[in-house]
Amino acid sequence: MAAEKTSPGLVEVEKTSPEVSGMGHRMKRKEDSRFLQGRGNYVDDVNLPHMVYGQMVRSPYAHARIKSINTEAAKKLPGVLAIITGEDLAKANLAWMPTLFFDKQMVLATGKVLFQAQEVAFVVAEDRYIAADAAELVEVEYEELPVLVDPYKATDPASPILREDREEKSNHIFHWEVGDKAATDKAFADAAVKSKVHAISQRCHPAPLETCGCVADYNKATERFTIYLTSQAPHAHRTLFALVAGLPEQNIRVVSPDIGGGFGNKVPIYPGYVCAVVASLTLGVPVKWIETRSENLQSTGFARDYHMTAELAADKDGKIKAMRVKTLADHGAFNAAAQPTKFPAGLFSVCTGSYDYPAAFCEVDGVYTNKAPGGIAYRCSFRITEAAYLIERAVDVLALDLKMDPAELRRKNFIQPEKFPYATPLGWTYDSGNYEGALNKALEMVGYKELRKEQEEKRKKGELMGIGISSFTEAVGAGPAHAFDIAGIKMFDSAEIRIHPTGKAICRMGTKSQGQGHETTYAQIVAQELGIPAKDVIIEEGDTDTAPYGLGTYASRSTPTSGAATAMAARKIRDKARKIAAFLLEASEEDLIWEPGKFSVKGAPGKAKTIQEIAFAAYTNIPPGLEAGLEAINYYDPPNLTFPFGTYISVVDIDKGTGEVKVRKFVAVDDCGNVINPMIVEGQIHGGLTEGLAIAFMQEIGYDENGNVSGGTFMDYLVPTAVETPHWDTGLTCTPSPHHPFGAKGVGESPNVGSPAAFVNSVVDALSHLGVKHIDMPITPWKVWNILKDKGLTG
Amino acid sequence: MAKKELIHVKINGKDREAPAEPRLLLVHFIREQLGFTGTHVGCDTSNCGACTVILNGRSVKSCTVFAVQADGGEIMTVEGLPSNGALHPLQEGFKEEHGLQCGFCTPGMLMSSYALLQKNPTPSEEEIRWGISGNLCRCTGYQNIVKAVQYASKKMAQGGK
């Protein structure tokens, strides 16, 4: 699947030979070997001598005062080693811990509980079965309190105040606004057409197949603490453990071994980790804590829960003039959002989308409710999915109001290629884009004109078929130090490359793959930059003792940050290699020409030195004045975010009898600039689209009026199987990022960002002739059937 | 805690025995008592299939079988996929077709695919999708897994076992 170059000349990457396997090659993955043979090393596979097991006791109530905790019966059970409660932690000042966003959360409940499944006590026992038995024997007496689950009622005077620990006795967390309110209001006042949509991005959960867990191992003899952790950001976690637990940072080693999927779920620090650390410190043996799936779904980082209203002002020909957005953000009991500190609503202000208009205003209010804390960025840059969903739904509603084709409305409003770098009315500078290129390719791949004809025919027969488009732009690669930090740590990232005498290499990065294929893709970057075959390059991530400091992998940031750092470090090595080559070839540096893998003398191509020969010389024949060795490290501060984009088109048929929506065809055209490994990019797209499908049609973490959570196990929180998942048709265009060392943008999250709107747009499109303008996700058969029943159409 | 019994199994071709209390799940027995950590636990309601192994010739979710039920039986886990020194055609197919990303569902997926191909050596795409519908994957969207199974089916038909 060759990418069509739509903006040639911006950052060209010349393809290397298949033996070198640099960028653009569909190199098979180096990490596959161990996974295929069952030799992966996930946290639950870690088994240390004298290791014991931890198990949480959790609250069944969404809001209640704790009157007493009785651990006597549990302690008597043979094999139980310790039971930790909030009171115990409070003595060490650890009952509360800071969240990633200016709030704190209880590690173990003290005083009261604020959401169902909240952590109340931690039992440690010789094996996990005894730990589970003991947890059942812990008796907790609760006094139920009134429950708040409706975010719209959070600021009602009649609602209970949830956070007694905060100075301000209110359930309102923050108000954030951005944009020009006056200009926007004026544009709306003058507008010929105004359209509005209220869209809910429902609470869902990333549910990676491996749940969260750790093995906390305090070695009394060496005073070193090793924590095997399901962490997408091992260094940040190490620093946070040092700051929060008061442990000297040089004595903490965080090891993220193989991680079975992250999707944002493994970014926060969870109470289970802290309890395991405390238990290990106390008992002096390794403590393993692995949560169950129910615990994962009910208590760890949820995503979304944004209740959004968007208005678009346009002239009668469909030219958008302004956008106005008001959003209510439900953060659960604690604001544990994983967001850069200057952005309480993350990057939500990219909600102006792929369109060119001068005015916008956006406000977001965050509130507390009796639900699990969060929200994290689920396979998206912070709040990008919510933003992309909103604008793409709003544009479709405008198209309906104007009776205009949604593809044409988009085309009319796209930011044109020559306008980049483009400053949006809410403060972002998009690096590059060719939105019409992606749209055209997608329309062609799906056969749009024929589909519209088919739809017309089907409507005459009363059959329901819909086509939905989503032309999204997202912002990834956080981020430039002047604007981005998490808990104070700037969001640069790093790469360290060391070449051995025989010309092979080992590289370590500050990111951490959870399935994205870094062991292969980073090697391909090194291969591209230095001409060393990718198979000769070892990539390591995740051990904070050896890897250079980084902020981890999420928000599609690895390629934009550590990928860039890899290229920059490789170029430093190339600079030294040039000096060594000049010495070996007895030529001046300016007379040397580089091609991947060797330096040759201008005009004398026979006089050349390969990178392997140069590496050998770096240890055996070192030029005077130079240090031995051939290595470099780079900490990359990206000058800007990168802005991948694309157009997705969903085609659905609706069964009138059951309300079931079948995705007949789905075309995804992505543009992530220059591609490292097209095979891996395709795999990412397939996976992300499947997650988007689930969110659009199947998933919700819901709460009833008592705060009981529904969707707390895989019986109710549905993950698509191979049967529900349709075939995905993928395509690429290529608009390189002008500021990235090799023009790449990152792509892992685009499919989750762009697809929910495409799915929803296609279902609404199937029913729009009946007057339907919007349906909230998840669009279950029950929801659709009720709409059909309302319209008198159930077969 | 109830009295432990000594459970005897033949696992991946080797005779092994280890103690198990009556309620010990087979998946824990395999992972902890017998030391084969390739089989994974992904849920607590028997939905995800990450724990799939072959027991007495049939694919089972080992989280929903007690170790004592496997006493005297024969188990194959991903570590025991027949290979003649190289990779099994299924493992080769998953690598060639990029049928895995994080790798967590992969052992279970391989065992279900193995069982499928034993029963139906030339499945259609629909049959493959139904055949692996007991195995959840969050990373791949299944498309390349289907291709991997088709690859293996073709190779095994050509005599590569």
Place this chain on the structure above:
Amino acid sequence: MAVTIEKTFRVGEPADKVWAILSDPKKVALCVPGAQITEQVDDKTYKGAIKVKVGPSVTDFKGEVQVVRLDEHAHEIEILGKGQDVRGKGSASMKMTGKLRNVDGGTEVVSTSELNVVGILAQMGARVITEVSNIMFEQFVNNFKKQLQSPEEMNAEAAKPISGVGLAFSALKASFSRHDDKSDSSAESDSGKK
């Protein structure tokens, strides 16, 4: 999680005999599987306990039962029950009304319950709660009829709690099938509503 359950059943005895049992919470408790009245606080209020097993999950509720309304003339009773699990797994509250009607050959008992469950049990969903309630009600009816026929035997011991495993299987089976079982000849009808 709020669930409304309406049940109707018939017995061969006259209304007065039925009312004698139905209006006495101590006697009614003897018929509810796993339940017992432990103390009478005043003429309207009682302390009680009920043990409910769903699969391996055991919940021991301890709480209060209050007779809110007792109409001897119209044969109507309204009861409010509230309980908390002793180990802190959740709570439940119930408002139940019972009405008697003379019919050919005996008495018809109509009961409406609004049940609210909070905690672990609630996570199993309204489906399971309704089915568990259905099964408990079936047992209750059988025990109730036995008491009507031979009251001396019932006084001896409280009704045993229903078997956990059996209950779970029945609940699962029932929630999957289009279920219309009429397990004995007396007309029983119900409508389980959410």
